[in-house]
């Protein structure tokens with residue numbers, strides 16, 4: 001990492017199901033990193049390494065229209081999220097849980113278990129909850145992710161063709177708008193999912209104007225009212241990651257759509273980095289999962 005290109009900054013490293021982030025606390029909005037600086041920090045060989053960089057900043061300190069709207073809506077804190085390549089994304093489902101965990105652990109918010117967070121995809125309400133799947137000590141949060149949508153053509157169940165290394169023929173994909181763009185592809189077996197290389201970005205046609213995250217899923221057995229699926233993901237602006245929160249929501253919505261009438265509204269999503277839970281509530285969706293902070297440090301030219 002060329003530290004000369006970076007301001008002196010303190011950082012915290014955190015993750016949600018292995019989707020890892022560098023958090024920079026900047027309450028007054030004085031640390032505006034360039035895309036190159038974000039990419040330098042996130043570089044796994046020459047930097048700290050992360051899937052994304054999150055600035056923890058007061059909504060009122062920014063001029064971004066979404067931050068201005070968040071401040072007017074009473075959301076004190078804004079999640080300023082960038083992908084590892086320095087591109088800005090609208091939303092990060094794992095990131096918003098880690099963000100709220102950071103606020104609590106650093107006493108930037110006290111006396112409540114519910115926080116409303118400004119994001120580029122609108123204000124999200126995040127609540128600390130009990131881990132529904134394990135008896136461990138992991139901190140879990142549920143985020144109201146807001147509205148989702150399929151494209152208008154979805155009555156056919158697919159609206160894109162996706163070419164993936166190691167698969168001979170393109171597969172049908174379903175686009176899901178979670179505030180950020182997703183394309184979900186169902187595969188037939190666990191072996192097919194596990195055997196794929198996701199080093200290269202899957203090619204999606206027609207090419208989405210702003211790119212897309214691509215989720216590969218294998219739906220599993222339902223347990224009572226809860227469906228299940230396994231997922232791997234290639235994230236826009238990052239590459240393959242251990243988990244994607246908005247991607248898990250998109251995957252559950254696609255699996256539920258493909259399963260047809262009577263499909264469950266609750267889905268357990270197994271990703272390489274752990275387990276998250278998705279609840280569909282009509283045109284809205286909630287995402288629950290763990291959040292952890294693992295290290296603190298300082299980037300310094302001294």
Ligand SMILES: N[C@@H](CCC[C@H](N)C(=O)O)C(=O)O
Pocket residue numbers: 019052083088089090091092093094095180181213235236237238243244245246247
């Ligand atoms: N990992 C995130 C999604 C981050 C943004 C994504 N790469 C994009 O460009 O849309 C999540 O947990 O949702």
